[in-house]
Amino acid sequence: MEAKNLHFLAILLLLVTNMSAITCASSASSSSSDDTNSNFIKTSCSTTTYPKLCNQCLSSYASVVRSNPWKLCNSALSVSLQAARNASSLVAALSKQRNLTKAEAGIVKDCIENLGNTIDDLKQSIKVMAQIGGSSSTAKNNMEFQMANVKTWMSAAITDEDTCTDGFAGRKVSAGVKSKIRSSIVNLARITSNALSLIDHLKY
Numbered sequence: 001m002e003a004k005n006l007h008f009l010a011i012l013l014l015l016v017t018n019m020s021a022i023t024c025a026s027s028a029s030s031s032s033s034d035d036t037n038s039n040f041i042k043t044s045c046s047t048t049t050y051p052k053l054c055n056q057c058l059s060s061y062a063s064v065v066r067s068n069p070w071k072l073c074n075s076a077l078s079v080s081l082q083a084a085r086n087a088s089s090l091v092a093a094l095s096k097q098r099n100l101t102k103a104e105a106g107i108v109k110d111c112i113e114n115l116g117n118t119i120d121d122l123k124q125s126i127k128v129m130a131q132i133g134g135s136s137s138t139a140k141n142n143m144e145f146q147m148a149n150v151k152t153w154m155s156a157a158i159t160d161e162d163t164c165t166d167g168f169a170g171r172k173v174s175a176g177v178k179s180k181i182r183s184s185i186v187n188l189a190r191i192t193s194n195a196l197s198l199i200d201h202l203k204y
């Protein structure tokens with residue numbers, strides 16, 4: 001591995017280490033009447049890969065979710081879509097800077113495309129989840145089919161997010177551009193991975 005790449009990895013690690021502290025600004029602590037609901041979210045989040053981030057992003061949904069795992073997944077998907085839109089507008093803003101090198105501009109353009117696919121996948125998952133949302137009227141085999149689709153779309157979304165950051169590895173992209181996009185997308189990928197993990201725990 002080139003020294004430059006190692007240096008890049010070191011910067012990335014630093015970024016990643018600091019990530020969970022700065023994302024999904026923790027909401028005001030919930031009132032005591034929300035304790036049961038907050039505990040449900042905390043317990044559910046403890047099964048995900050990034051429990052702290054999960055709890056930070058979802059705790060403000062406690063009164064909506066109560067202790068309904070389907071509603072928890074719907075909230076996790078909305079947060080993920082919100083994060084994807086945030087990342088997308090950040091990258092779109094960067095693409096308008098006139099001082100990007102040709103390589104940077106190309107990477108940024110691919111990234112915008114990948115984030116567009118991510119947003120489509122998340123929207124589709126949200127739509128289908130809202131339709132079936134734990135409803136007993138949905139035939140079991142149809143439910144299984146639809147949930148398999150949702151999991152496929154979510155995995156595709158995560159792959160697109162990873163592709164977006166992979167584009168920067170080992171290429172000449174200025175540190176400022178790299179770190180801004182990186183932190184936004186690492187955040188997004190973690191939030192999406194948490195949502196998929198919560199969906200994986202649904203019983204149907």
Ligand SMILES: *[C@@H]1O[C@H](CO)[C@@H](O)[C@H](O)[C@H]1NC(C)=O
Nearest residue numbers: 023024025079080082083086
């Ligand atoms: C998206 O951006 C808005 C506005 O900056 C912010 O309030 C929100 O927390 C962000 N959401 C996520 C999930 O990053």
Ligand SMILES: *[C@@H]1O[C@H](CO)[C@@H](O)[C@H](O)[C@H]1NC(C)=O
Nearest residue numbers: 096097098099100174176177
């Ligand atoms: C590119 O321009 C933006 C403002 O448009 C500036 O903030 C940024 O520092 C510049 N980057 C480089 C590498 O010159």
